Amino acid sequence: MPGIDQVLAQAMGIPGVLGAGLIDWTSGLTLGTAGQAPNGDHEAAAADTAEVVQAVARNATFDTTGAAAPALEDLIITAAGSYHLIRFVHTAFDSQTYLYLWLDRAQANLAVARIRLRDLAAGLVAS
């Protein structure tokens, strides 16, 4: 039964991955990290990606279903040389976390990384 560290270790097996983390987006607190971080600073990467997630999560524009279930799945930032992939972790209880992947654009396949990260997020909470 995987915990945070096991899931992050599995995330490091995704092709092209440079680093991974599980982060609380209301505070930028890292619950766990693996591999490298942009500029060598996992805490800064967590705080910065948390700001991006806050901006998306507080706005109704990205939730058009009107359903009670959370609508947000992932966020993708493409930059020169890298991809930043953010996957919301939906839990049965109340929590505000996401998995973050930093990928080498020359090595990574974005579609594969998205699917693998989706499965890892699901595996973190499945009973």
Next chain:
Amino acid sequence: MGLPPSPPPGPAGLLDRCAAARVTGALRGPHGCVYLLDGAVTWVEGAAAPGIEVRLSAAGRVPPQGWRYAVETAGPQRQGGRFLVSEGWLTQGELEICHLAALLDAAFFALPLPPETTSFTPGTGHWLGVVRPISAGDLQRATARRRALLDRLRPWAAVDTQPVVPAGPGAPAGTTPRQRRLLAHADGRHTPCELARALGQSAFVTLLDIRRLAAAGLVRMPPGGLPRRRPGATPAGHPPPGAGRGRTPTWQPPVPELLDTRDPDVALLVRLRTALEENL
């Protein structure tokens, strides 16, 4: 000659000193209790934020009698968290996420610990056991970032401790699912922290959502709690008063109906105050 000496570090708080001394035990302050193991924070609990029991019970993940078994089974070894996983109620990942979410929420209210009213019990731990310790520095920086987020909505702080009263019926457009759920449960009797407990959700995120709803005019401000314009302050992107003659007022009352009231005296007074504050 050399570089000037670096400024002395700021006065370290009680938690920093305990972390540096690698203490093990519980620090009980007026708004919560912080458990430490070798200086790392293993658990925080407080009355304002719903704990792990409330969160998991609200989600239906642990049966009501399960908590009693867990506390009894945890025993002196304090392995309650491991017991919840071994019973199949939670995955290890869920335990770790729920534990840190509840810890972070309680820390928001418990920190900083005032040295004069905080007592220390050495050696003690919590029945949940050590799930995932977090450094005192990381926790305090995370709490400071949360506080900064709430401070951006400071003019609406008056709603924090008052019963939540929706400004109108129904679920207005432009709200998130979480905000709609809060509006649906706001009955004019419960404060944001009481709503958070009833729904088993983060008290901090509830405060943030209620302030946002108040700012959008969807939750009523308590009487006397209308935001005041500070003298000399102007809305972002607008020139100071007098720079653009004849511009339309940009101030919006937090309760839109205030301007539509049938009582002409109140409407007149609100308009008068708005006009006066525009020209302060």
